[in-house]
Each structure stands twice: as structure tokens, then as C-alpha cells.
Amino acid sequence: MKIDSASAPRAPSLSPAPTQGVFAALWLPTDASGQLLQAELAENLSFLRQHGVHGVLALGSTGEFPHFDLEQRKQALALVAELADPLPVIANVSDIRPQVVAELGRFAREIGLPAITIMPPGFFPSSQDDLLAHFLHAAESSGLPTFLYNFPELTGTRIGLETVAAFAEQANMVGIKQSGGEFAYHRELIQLGREKDFVVFSGADTRLPEVFGLGATGCIGGLVNIVPELMVHLYEVSRTDKAGDIQPAFDRLAEVGAVLDRLTFPLNVAAGLEARGLHPGAPKAVVSSGSQRLYGEIVDELSRLFAEWELPLGAAAAPSTS
Template sequence: MSKRITGVLTAIVTPFDGQGEFNPTALRAQIQRQMQYGNDIFCNGTNGEFFVLHTDEKVAVTETYVDEVAGKVPVVGHIDEISTRETIKLGKRIAALGVDAVSVITPYFIPLKQEELIAHYRAVADALTVPVFLYNIPARTGNTLTPETVRILADHPNIIGIKDSAGSYESLNGFLQAAKDMPNFNVLNGPDSLIHQGFVEGYSACISGLANVAPEPISQIWHRFHAGDIDGSRQAQEQVSELRKTLYAIAFSPAAVKKTLTLMGHDVGVSRYPIQFSEQDEAAIRRIVSAFA
């Protein structure tokens, strides 16, 4: 892939069938739905429920993406192991499938020093033949990449960017400032509430979970901005931000996104982790997303 990545990548949900098993047919339908709106692909991310998939499922999911896309849009595969050894092992399997790049989450559960994170990412980037994105999501992992650490890692020839899902403008801007003299280093926006602001500030792309629910409005944030229609991009962002605020007041992603898709008529099944939605919750979701059906 080119070292510069732009636009929208959708973190697509992983569909399950009635027995809770991976449903590749339903996944292919969701991939085509996103491509219809010009969105690129991010697979096995948080909204893909990587944390409840076993290794062979992660490989099967990624293989389905690569086969369905057939080189038409970029595919970034997500790697999510705790140890450096297992990260490299899975990374090699995913890279061999033909993805354009991989994103690598910080190790989780065990707190790490910044120098330990640097050593981890350098070892992974050295071992893999595809470009690597750092993935910062401290609320879920307990480990935070600092701008100073990212600046050090940005010097590695196989590390081409970072996806930041810390949730704040300050965090994203810190990474942008750290890499401001490196035009080929991509700062990818994670929070759906900051997509437009990110493009204004100079972030190259976003990775969106809500694009599962609203692929066109989120696509329009980018396409209007790219065409010079800044007001139109901002208006699309306002629509998305309202959806995010009201939907996530009921339940957070990925379960809320998957439940919403199901209520919209998409055969994606239910989340594997233990979350429940009442009849009142479902009624509220139907009201919220009626404009996106």
C-alpha cells in the first residue's frame, strides 16, 4: 500500500450465525455495502469483536475480506495479541493473506513502560513484511502510547502510522504534532465524534465503527471535505455525532452497533460477550436510527 492512506476505513462487524459461528456470507454482504459508499476496510478491530475470536477465526475473517475485496480497496488487518511472540506469529499469518497493512494494538492486562512498548513494536515491525500501524486505545488496554514514543517509532521504516482511539482531540493532536515533519506517517482518527475536526487538522484518515450503521453520512464527511465543501462535511459530522451520542447512551460498541444493524435488517447475529438489550432498548434504537435505515 502507499504510505499515505486517506478517507474512511470502516471497522466492520464480524457476523455470527444462529449458532454463534462466523458467518462469511453475511460478512461479504457487509463488505460490499461499505464499498458501495467508497469506504475502505479495517478488519478484526474492536467492532469486529477481535477479543472473542480464536486465532483460526481471525485468519478466516481476514481471508474473507481479502477475497471479497479482490484488491479494489485497501484492507488493514488488526493484530491483537499480548505477547510479542504471539503478535508476530499471528501477524505473519495475517500478512500472508494479502492485506495491505496491519494494525497492532498495545499489549494489554500487564502495564508496560514506554521503552518496553518501543521494543515490542520494533520487534513486530522488523518481523513483518507488511506496513504496521500502531493502535492506541488505553481505556481498553491499560497501556498508552505517548507522542514521544510514537515519534521514536515513526522513524522505523515499516511503521507508517497510528490509529488513536483514546477519545480526545488532545490525544490525536499530540500524535499529529509529534509526526508533523513526517509527511508519510499517518495519524488515523478513531473517535467518530472527531472525524471532521481530524480532517481539518490534517489527520489523513479515520477508522469508523459507526460507519457500519451510517456508511453514507460518514463517507460524506470525508468526500465533502476532500471536495472543498467544508460546511457540508461539518453538517455530515453533526448528524453522525448526534447518532453516536444517543446510540451509545443505550450501550457502547460493538454490541450497540451490531444490535442496530440487526434491527435495520442486516443478518449479522448477536455479540458473543454477555450483554443484553431490553425491549425498551430495542425500541429506542429503532427510533434513533430510523434516518439511517
């Protein structure tokens, strides 16, 4: 469905920027031509709401934002904001082009989103000084509270601690999303956040009890799309007064992660969605026959696990609204 972003609804006021909770790094289902599938997206979001997630990140790496042009990204933001309501939606405005970063940030503010997130621009190398300038440009253009987004395995550039500190001192920084293989970096970021008054959200989906124990206040993860109830349970037991045993959910999450790690990201997230009875849509990139076979094997294996664990399928938990 196409949406005229120029006529998207304007919110009279902005909600506070989120500082805690379990956020889905939202998968965006599209058809074979790359157009968003509205009914399928609505069902996926309904599934997430029913399982207690606290919000979503729109157009993040799990959302495969590089596959969308500027107008498609505006359409996606407007549609996700409408369908996710009342959940808060953080807009990823990352791009190699400063003009696109600025336009997306302004659009996020116009439609009433509470915060943006920004990654290093990618492809070309960036100095830490240039990273800081890029991030300040994003924050100033949007006028919104801003999360930095560190995922060096994808962008090719690590956001240094000194750059995070400088940004926190010069901009309205609400937090940072730490993703990728450098788990130990959480400790330094969390300590700096206590000094500079920002929060840390983790992308380490399968290690949530550890990051919450270190002081992270939330997570933004791709696995939230697939097993939200496991991740919400881990958050509630680790971060609130809710009583419960984290070990069964932790073990299951690790098992899901190990199965998915056999396939490359983010195609593996699509396989998990399909196994859960949700809607991944068509692949946005060319997929080899070998990856297609592995995809099918993962869907079958996870489907058996979800049935064994008696996790309800998406269609049962979130009936179609069309």
C-alpha cells in the same frame, strides 16, 4: 463457513499501504457458536463498497478480536480480504501473546494485505520501553507497513508521544489510529507525523470535520459500518475539492452517536447495524436482560431516524449474493 487458512490465496505483490480515506472498523457477524457468517459479512461489505468507503480494518476493537482464537482470526482475515476486494484491508494483529502477533503478521503478508496495526498488549501494565519493543516485534515479524493503534480506554495503556516517535524512527511506520476520549492528543500526533512522515487516522467518528481540520488524513470508525455515506460525505467536503455543506451530515452523525452512546461498545454497533437493515449476527458475549431491552430501544429509535432521513436499508442497498 470454515476456511483453511493454510491454503489461503497468496498475492504476488502487495498494494501500497493506505494513507487516507474513510475506513470501516469492520464488524464481524457470527452465529451463536462464534463462527463467521459468510453471506451476511458479504452483504455488509457490499453495502460499504456501494457507499464509497475507501477500505476496512479487520479484527479491530469493533471486530471484537479477543473473542477469536488464532485460527479463527486467520480465517477471518482471509475471508475479509476475499469479500472486501478491491478495497484495501488493514489487519489488526494485536494480542497479549507475542507468538500470535508474529503469526498473524506473517499471515497478513502471505495473503497480500498492505498493512497491519498493533495495539498495546493489554491486561498487564507495560512500560513505554516495553511497548516499543512489542511494536517493533510486530513490525519486524510481519515485514509490513505498520499503524500503531492507541485506545487506552480498552488496553489500559496510553502510547506516549516519545514511543510513537521512536517507533517511527526504527520501523516502517505508516500511521497511527487515535481512538478514545483524549481528543486533544490528535494535535500532538499530527504535528509529530509531519516531522516523522506518518499519517494520523482518527477514531473520533462524530468529530471528523475537526480532526480533518487539524490535519488527520483519514478515519477508522465503527460508525462507518452504520452510516458510511455520512462519513464519506464529511471526508470528501473536508479533505477534497468536493463542494457541499457538512452541517446536515455532521448533525445527523452526532445524533446517531448520542443514541448509540446509551449502550456499551461494541454492542451498540450491533444495534446500529440492525437498525440499518444489516447483519450483526449473534452476540459474542453474554448480554444482560437490561442491555437487551436497551438494545431493542436503540434499534427502534435509529430505525425511525433512518426512515425519516430516507437512508436506504442494507437489504435494499446490498442485495444478498447467496
